[in-house]
Amino acid sequence: MKILVVDDEHDVQTLFEQRFRKEIREKEIDFAFAFSGEEALHYMNLHQHEAVLILSDINMPGMSGLELLKQIKQKYEAPPPVVMMITAYGDDENYRQAISFGADDFLTKPVDFMNLKEKLKSRTL
Amino acid sequence: MFNFLIYLLCLMAGMLIVYLFLNAKYREAVHRVRGKLSRINPQALQMDASKNAMQTLAQIEEAVDAISIPKIAKPENAVDDKVQIEFEKMTERFNNLQIVNELGQRVTSSLSLKETFDHLYKTINSVMDAAIFEMGIYSWKENTWKVLANWDMPRIDQDHPYYNHIAEWSLMNNREVLLFDAEKDFARYVDKTLILPNKQIPQSIISFPVTHAEVEVGVLSVMSFGKNAYNDYQLEMIRSILPYTAVAIGNALVHEELVSTQAQLIQNEKMASLGELTSGIAHEIQNPLNFVNNFAEVSNEMIDEMFAELENGNADEAKSIAEDVKQNLEKISFHGKRADGIVKGMLQHSRSSNGQKEMTDINQLADEYTRLSYHGLRAKDKSFNATIHSDLDQTLGKMNVVPQDIGRVLLNLLTNAFYSVAEKNKLLQGNLLADGSSYAPTVWVSTKKLGAKVEIKIRDNGNGIPKKIIDKIYQPFFTTKPTGQGTGLGLSLSYDIITKGHGGELKVDSIEGEFAEFIIII
Numbered sequence: 001m002k003i004l005v006v007d008d009e010h011d012v013q014t015l016f017e018q019r020f021r022k023e024i025r026e027k028e029i030d031f032a033f034a035f036s037g038e039e040a041l042h043y044m045n046l047h048q049h050e051a052v053l054i055l056s057d058i059n060m061p062g063m064s065g066l067e068l069l070k071q072i073k074q075k076y077e078a079p080p081p082v083v084m085m086i087t088a089y090g091d092d093e094n095y096r097q098a099i100s101f102g103a104d105d106f107l108t109k110p111v112d113f114m115n116l117k118e119k120l121k122s123r124t125l
Numbered sequence: 126m127f128n129f130l131i132y133l134l135c136l137m138a139g140m141l142i143v144y145l146f147l148n149a150k151y152r153e154a155v156h157r158v159r160g161k162l163s164r165i166n167p168q169a170l171q172m173d174a175s176k177n178a179m180q181t182l183a184q185i186e187e188a189v190d191a192i193s194i195p196k197i198a199k200p201e202n203a204v205d206d207k208v209q210i211e212f213e214k215m216t217e218r219f220n221n222l223q224i225v226n227e228l229g230q231r232v233t234s235s236l237s238l239k240e241t242f243d244h245l246y247k248t249i250n251s252v253m254d255a256a257i258f259e260m261g262i263y264s265w266k267e268n269t270w271k272v273l274a275n276w277d278m279p280r281i282d283q284d285h286p287y288y289n290h291i292a293e294w295s296l297m298n299n300r301e302v303l304l305f306d307a308e309k310d311f312a313r314y315v316d317k318t319l320i321l322p323n324k325q326i327p328q329s330i331i332s333f334p335v336t337h338a339e340v341e342v343g344v345l346s347v348m349s350f351g352k353n354a355y356n357d358y359q360l361e362m363i364r365s366i367l368p369y370t371a372v373a374i375g376n377a378l379v380h381e382e383l384v385s386t387q388a389q390l391i392q393n394e395k396m397a398s399l400g401e402l403t404s405g406i407a408h409e410i411q412n413p414l415n416f417v418n419n420f421a422e423v424s425n426e427m428i429d430e431m432f433a434e435l436e437n438g439n440a441d442e443a444k445s446i447a448e449d450v451k452q453n454l455e456k457i458s459f460h461g462k463r464a465d466g467i468v469k470g471m472l473q474h475s476r477s478s479n480g481q482k483e484m485t486d487i488n489q490l491a492d493e494y495t496r497l498s499y500h501g502l503r504a505k506d507k508s509f510n511a512t513i514h515s516d517l518d519q520t521l522g523k524m525n526v527v528p529q530d531i532g533r534v535l536l537n538l539l540t541n542a543f544y545s546v547a548e549k550n551k552l553l554q555g556n557l558l559a560d561g562s563s564y565a566p567t568v569w570v571s572t573k574k575l576g577a578k579v580e581i582k583i584r585d586n587g588n589g590i591p592k593k594i595i596d597k598i599y600q601p602f603f604t605t606k607p608t609g610q611g612t613g614l615g616l617s618l619s620y621d622i623i624t625k626g627h628g629g630e631l632k633v634d635s636i637e638g639e640f641a642e643f644i645i646i647i
Contacts (some may be wrong), residue, residue, distance in 0.1 A: 011416055011456060017421045018449065061499060062512040110415040 004032045006040040006056040006068065006087075019113045028084060029120070039065025041071060053123065054083045055107070055116075058094055065093070066097055073102040082123060137344060156432055181207070189595075229369035236380040238262065241373040242273040245366065250275075251349060253359045257348035259419055261292050262374055264340070279322060281589045288322075290315050292344040294615040295332035299341050303360065319348075329354035332646040335627040337371040337596060342378070394614040409467050409496055413460035420460075466493065479553060480530075480626075483524040487579055488572055490532055491517060495570050498539040502547065509547050511566040518572045524579055526647060530622045533632075537615040538583045538643045542568045545587025552588070575646065578629075582591060584642040598633065623647065 004066045005016055017116035023029040032047070037060060054072065058065035066086055073080050084105040085098045095106055105119060192262045221647050233240045242260045270287040273279060281287050294314050295302045304310045304318075307330045311318035320326050327348035335343040345363065349355070427450050434443040466489075482638040495513060502509050546566035553564050569584040590598060597603045599620040604613035623631040629647035 009412060011460070014452075014456065015416065015419050018427070018453070019419070040324070041557065059500070059503060062510070064510050067510075072337075110418060113419075 001028065001053065001055045001123070002030045002032065003055065003120075004034060004040060004043060006034045006037065006054060006060075006065065008035055008057065010035060018069060020117075022068035023117075033076045036060060037065065040068055044072070044076070053120070054081055055086055057086050058084065058098070066094070066101060069103055070101045084119070141246050174216065216586040218358075221252060225250070225362060225365050225369075228366060232369050233372040233376070235373060236377055238271075238273060238374070238377045241370070241377060245345070245370060246275055248366070249363065252362060252532035253347065253505070254329075254349040254351065255347045256350055257321075259289060259292065259346040259347070260370075260374075261287060261289065261296070261346070262343040262378070263296055265340070280495055281584060289319060289332075289346060290317075291319060291334045291472075292329055292346045295334050295343050295346075296344045299334050299336065301334070303355075305355070311416055320566050325350065328352040329362065331355060333367055335367055335371045335374060339376040342371065361469070390614060391618065394618060397611065409500055410464050413464040413467075416460040417457050417464070420453045420457045424450045424457075427453075467497075481523045482527050484530045485526050485531070486521075487524050487526070487531070487581065488517040488519070488521055491515070491535060491570055491572060491581060492526060495533040495568075496541055497567075498536055498543055501542045502540070506547065506602065509541060509550075510541075511546050511568055514567060514569045515569040516569070518574050518579075521572055521574050521579055526627060527622075530626055531647075534619040534622050534645065535581070535583070537619045538645075539568070539570070542587065542641070544581055545589075546585050547587075549587045578646055581645040581647075582642060583645075584640060586640050589637040589639050589641050590633070591637045595633065 005012060006102055010061065013031075017024065017032075019027055021030065034042060034043050037056075040054065040056070041063075042043065054068075056065040056068055069083050071087065072083060078104070082104045083102070083106060085094075085103045086107045086109060098106055157338060159387075184414060185275070226247075231244045234307060235241050235244070237261075245260060246255065246258050249258060255275070256278060257274070259278070260270055261272045263270055270281050270293075272281060272287060272289075279285060279288055287293055291302050291304070291314060302314050302634055304314075305328075306326050307318050318326065319330060326349055329349040330346065331348075332344050332346040334341050335345060345367070347355070347363070355502045427446050431443045431450070433447040434440075434446065451544055493517065495515065499511070499513060546568060550566050558564050565586075566613070568588050569582065571582045571584075573582075593606070594603075598616050601617040601618070602613035620631050623629045623645055627647045632644045633641070634644070635641040
């Protein structure tokens with residue numbers, strides 16, 4: 001499973017690589033990282049249909065996670081990649097919008113990695 | 126012989142004419158000053174002090190100028206002692222009139238009570254025995270005295286009222302008190318005479334109420350330990366000083382009020398901008414704390430793995446994990462410091478600046494405040510979004526600045542920039558720009574080394590600043606924001622911080638509807 005993680009914080013990459021070191025070592029999950037919405041779209045153009053799951057931070061400068069979500073769901077029709085949204089604000093407004101744009105799941109910061117692993121495993125099955 | 130008598134008579138008549146002429150001139154001068162002073166509208170001195178007081182000052186100066194003291198040539202061959210004595214008296218009076226005028230000019234141009242008191246004391250002590258000299262200022266609103274004195278007076282508070290009840294009587298009754306044998310005469314005014322803490326008893330006590338804008342604001346008191354210490358002429362001199370004293374006290378009081386109001390406004394502005402930031406700060410602290418927690422947890426797991434590898438004899442694998450753990454500890458430390466810096470920055474922002482310059486990383490400051498203002502606005506308005514382009518010159522090094530103050534300037538400029546792009550975005554309502562392109566709200570932050578100086582540029586592609594108001598943007602209280610949304614002090618404070626506080630420049634460039642760019646050079 002290939003997962004694209006989108007976040008404006010660069011250390012998110014190190015953190016994911018360590019949190020999922022077993023899964024990476026055993027080639028269960030292959031991570032790619034983008035540090036802005038624009039970068040994520042660019043990556044997806046180059047590596048079409050590879051990204052299965054996008055974990056995106058809603059609150060990013062430039063293109064917001066919600067905008068990215070909207071564009072992905074519009075652009076990649078059959079079948080669109082699964083998109084999980086992460087945000088620091090666990091508020092109803094963002095949740096409602098994310099769902100209406102077609103988000104498949106919704107996580108709040110701080111990310112519970114055990115919970116995330118469970119969710120990812122259920123998607124692989 | 127007869128001729129000589131005629132000659133002597135003529136000479137005496139001549140002297141008399143000179144005396145009468147000078148006397149008339151003096152009276153005229155005094156009359157003119159009184160006339161000018163009576164034209165001063167006491168109401169004009171009240172609240173709108175800076176402007177009206179300046180006008181009043183000009184009137185007083187005019188009055189002072191009007192008195193051209195004639196040069197007095199000493200009469201030669203003065204034969205009449207009486208004429209000589211009168212002449213000397215006149216000279217003394219002219220000199221004293223000059224002293225009063227000078228004093229008037231000094232005290233009315235001073236905004237400090239202490240300075241006014243010093244000038245008054247110096248002058249009065251030079252023409253009479255002012256063993257004790259006190260200037261009492263009374264607040265009717267707070268019912269309190271503030272007294273400046275030439276001696277170490279007992280303190281005044283609720284339990285210790287102004288010991289000088291004669292001065293109090295003078296103020297409350299708006300009447301002069303003149304005691305030339307105080308122990309005998311006090312009963313006409315008060316029920317006991319003044320006794321100083323060291324048991325000394327002043328014998329001559331004079332108190333004059335000072336009236337400003339028709340309200341008694343204070344009392345001048347002069348005391349001597351000798352009886353009958355003051356003559357009519359000296360009393361008249363103090364009376365002529367009173368109007369100047371009134372203006373000086375009025376000015377100083379209004380000035381004090383202005384200074385404290387200004388300090389309050391600046392504090393309000395700080396707290397308002399802090400309020401805008403709190404949500405941004407919460408977000409900014411959450412991220413580093415998440416990293417600290419996550420890296421700490423994952424490192425713990427990795428240490429367990431490391432032990433397992435060691436037990437299995439995989440030294441290389443263990444070593445590689447140890448390296449990762451070390452890297453994690455660095456990250457924990459980094460993000461811990463980041464959160465620390467944000468909290469410190471927030472505290473510094475709300476605290477009044479101590480004005481201390483210190484070596485500061487301008488890039489870090491710019492980065493920190495860009496994030497804070499962005500997230501602050503984001504938290505308030507979820508639909509808000511903007512791209513931030515930062516181009517920070519890594520060769521900048523540290524600069525000697527007051528970090529809280531420069532931070533405040535950056536915050537102001539950035540908040541304005543984000544506000545402007547958000548407003549333009551709202552205005553367009555998703556429509557395309559005139560050139561057919563879609564609008565991308567953008568804020569640019571850049572730093573550049575300019576020799577020993579540094580240039581910080583903050584640019585936005587928002588609504589820009591109309592030409593007709595660009596000269597007004599640094600004026601205090603000028604704001605284009607709707608009532609209640611801006612204090613109008615942000616740019617004015619920023620301008621002062623950069624120019625006065627750091628000897629730098631704050632420049633602006635803008636085309637209405639296209640962009641605004643602020644350039645700081647320090």
